[in-house]
Amino acid sequence: MPHARKQNVFEPHTEKGPGIVMTDAVYRTFFEESMDMICMTAHDDRLLDVNCAGVALLGYNSKQQITDNLKLNSLFHTEKNLQKWKDLISAQGFVKEFEATLVKKNGDLIAALLTSCTIKAPTQDNPVYATLVRDVTESMRNKMQVHKMNVELIDSLYNLRKAQPKLVQQEKLASIGQLAAGIAHELNNPIGFISSNFTSLRAYIGIIKNYIRLFEGSISGMNNSRGGKTSEFVQELNAFREEKKLDYIFKDIEDLANESMEGIQRITEIVRSLRNFSRIDNESGIEQYDLNDALESTLTVAKNEIKYVADVKKELSEIPLVECIGGEINQVLLNIIVNSAQAIKSQNRKEKGLITIRTYRKDEYAFCEISDNGPGIPKNIIGKIFDPFFTTKETGKGTGLGLNISYDIVVHKHRGDLFVESTEGKGTTFTIKLPLKSRIQKEYS
């Protein structure tokens, strides 16, 4: 490469026009004043010269300290790095932006880009290497930071993905946990009066038995004494009747049985609803789902949340079975119904509110509208209600995931739609739209 070599040969004093002569001093000044480190090294690794920027970068006090003490093998952090630089420069005569790690006097490391060339003066046997050192430690550090952040982001994204089903489950547990108190109350009332009635029934039976014994005794007594003391027996029986309130008991015993039966039916209904409500969890498969029936179950489960704050008006029309994951749609219904009740409750109003539930079919979709006449949702937040972790409830009262998960279930999973209409001061309507024929993607089921 004669041309390349020619460039590397030192050619002094070229006149570049009037008043500008490129003297050695000019080149020398460039060398000394450059803001980047420049150094001259020999083939035996000695540092022959270094400029001021270099002295400062490497953290020495004077040029001499460097030229006297420092050799390339201790300037480079690794022998391998140095060897690579040497190989490159001897093979091609130059290196451009070679990535090197240099060691400062105090041991700190510098990330640097080295651009070097071989200078071979005609009078010398051995070449000298001139190297421009650009300190890229700072930008490298930034890059590392960004990289690290990227890694962390990917990590947390992965963790979130992993946690998502768990969050869904937790939200479900949270909503069921909130209901548990109400359900306990709903169950304890009928169990309370049934068990009390049962105790009473035992007492009644005891009294009736005693009465019959007394009666039998009277009859045999009458037989023995040939009817002499009939009025005495009657008196005794009447006294017993009176004392034990037997007339009341005879009248009441039927009520007792009926009321207890009613209580048992109520318990059965609650238990059935609970089972209905959670049944598909175990399979989480697609099934033929009776939306109206599911609404009834959901209302039973949430009864205690609703009954003190609102009346429920049902306008359920006949709709075909819906192909969907029933357990999940139950969760959506519960979530929205309980939300409505809580919205009404938050107003602390005197008279009860109203929750209206409508179902109907249109084209190939089943619709369920849940309306309340609560406070409505303010315009500035209505766009956020389906966002994850968005909640207007005080800390600890809501996860902020309920509507988000409902949206995910209806829109993403079932390819249906979930929308909300609200007028402040008037109320809110949520509409769930579900395709009758399942469009659930394989990845979900």
Next chain:
Amino acid sequence: MAQTTGKVLFVDDEINILKSIQRGFLHSSFEVVTAECAKDGLEILEEGEIDVLVTDYRMPEIDGLQFLKIVKNRYPEVNRVILSGFIEKSIAVESLTRGLASTYILKPWMNEDVEQRITHILSMRKILKSKKLLSVINQIENLPFLSNIYQEFMEAVNEEKPMSAISKIIQKDPSIATKVLQVANSAFYGLKNCTSITQASVTLGLDTLQDILLTISILNTMKWKNEHTRCLHDIFLQSFIMNTHLPQVYSYLPESRYYKIFPSVGLTYDVGKIILLQYYPERFKKVMHYMSCHPDKDFYQSELMCGYHEITHQEIGAFFLDHWNLPEIFVETAMYHHTPEKSSIQYREIVELAAYIDGSIDLLWKAEDIDSLEAPPFPHEGLSRPVIDETFTSIKKKMKKQIFFEI
């Protein structure tokens, strides 16, 4: 119809519950009336004659807690009980500590249990309202009246108001404020040099504040003669020792539920003696004299021997605590600390302990050489020997030092 022991009003929004209760207590000694909502309940209460109210907690319109507050205000003489299918622990505790309810029963309930509790409440009321007791009480011209400050303070504590608000209440009564500062600056609290009530209150803590307030409030209800101060001092020292040890020992019992909730119960258990000392000094002296001649008898036994068996300091103390609207446990402890076997099942353990500690104090009080004495045995197996010994040693120490307000 046989004479009933009382009239009990049940309020529940579930008609089936009311009907089951009616038939459940068909043959009980008390009369049952029912109402389906708080509003109807209030109407029945307005007619009077109701001794006990048993109400559900979750009800539409006026809920249980509101209802209890109204009844406590309007008809404080009606004993209040909660019967509910679900009640948060915090609400139950709040209702008891604020004196809104004397007890709570969970649904499903056992008729027998409810009957027992109501019978107990009625029998206590019967004693507290008995002609014999009233004839004793009525001789007192102006019934001592517990200052509002204590009630106000308890309200503020229960509502978790900030210390600054609580200090303001204390400042309303100069005698209480002075005492609070004095105690907070005493050697026991490290001579802190507190200048403001808030500072002093923070140093002492709520339990000690409550103790001070209750003590001063009771003392302030009466005017004291100089000749009685020595006796008064002794009674209070014993009460403080009781107050320190009762919660401490109680916490060793398995399933102790109330020790954290009622910090000042020990202070008032012997309030009957204070009343006697103030209003019946002759009777008090006579009993004390009998006691000094018969060292094996305690105050209660001496009262019985002196012919005061019908109305003892137990009933008199309980009457005033009830009159002052203090929570049920205060009344029970005062009423039965010499006869714990008669107390309600609910508070039996704490009353038994009070009786035991009272016995220990009495023993040490009369002893010539208290160091040689050993702790008397605890009547049942609830407490281990080391706990008993430790308690006894600690009581000895307090007796010697005569330290007040040590927690």
